[in-house]
Amino acid sequence: SLSVRNDASFIVDARLSIYEHQSTVCPNMPVRSLIYFSVILSDMLSDKKKGTKSGKNIYGRRLVKIPTPHFVVFYNGEEEQPEVQELKLSDAFEKPTDEPNLELKCKVYxxxxxxxxxxxxxxxWLNDYMTFVNKVREYHADGAFDDLAIDIEKAIDYCIDNDILKEFLKTYRSEVTKSMQLNYEFDRQLELERADAIEEGMEIGIEKGIEKGANKMLFTLVTKGKLDIDTAAEEAGVGVGEFEKLMSEAGYKVPETV
Incomplete structure (x- = not known):
């Protein structure tokens, strides 16, 4: 089945390209890309995927070559953004420096x-994908949230009839509908929580309020079964145990682990 994913990576000619899709503005992409790259590199060096313990000896005298990384983000949210922008890891450093010892750059298109x-x-493929997204937006422009699935189905029918992602949509129709619904629900929940957070932030500080609102959004999605707790904890930047504690303190029921 088609899992809900918005990232992909592959190696071509010794270049490791990591692509991410975002429908919301996220200045933390360099930090997230660093984590993705570290995980991928660790797997490559340890040879985990081959089920062996040989791997690469990064403690030896011989230089171990690694693929040249390339980080790209495709943005298709409705909030106005530049045509192209570059995000830097160093922008997240608490103490800015003109010569960072570690840097990572993400191009956002x-x-x-x-x-x-x-x-x-x-x-x-990218052009056809945006045609589909724009059709969903067109059909759902004035619709109620309960009509979302119907509007997505209309967009799928339009694309199939006009030979846009035809075979893909015919094969994965139900998965695409489910994925788009989840994306819309996530964005809708985020906007609601942002509004609440901003109002609350007037009393306790805008920045703190938005952070709390983002956590509440994650708590809600976990409670509804729309997001697993490991992913939610990663998005919140805390461990699973700490996330469960925060969730419980906020009055949300922590899902039982199987």
């Missing part, structure tokens, strides 16, 4: 209508 035409024209 806005793939909404009228943006980055050269990229969209050269990549049929």
């Amino acid at each position: 806005n793939i909404n209508d009228g943006k980055n035409k050269a990229i969209m024209e050269s990549c049929g």
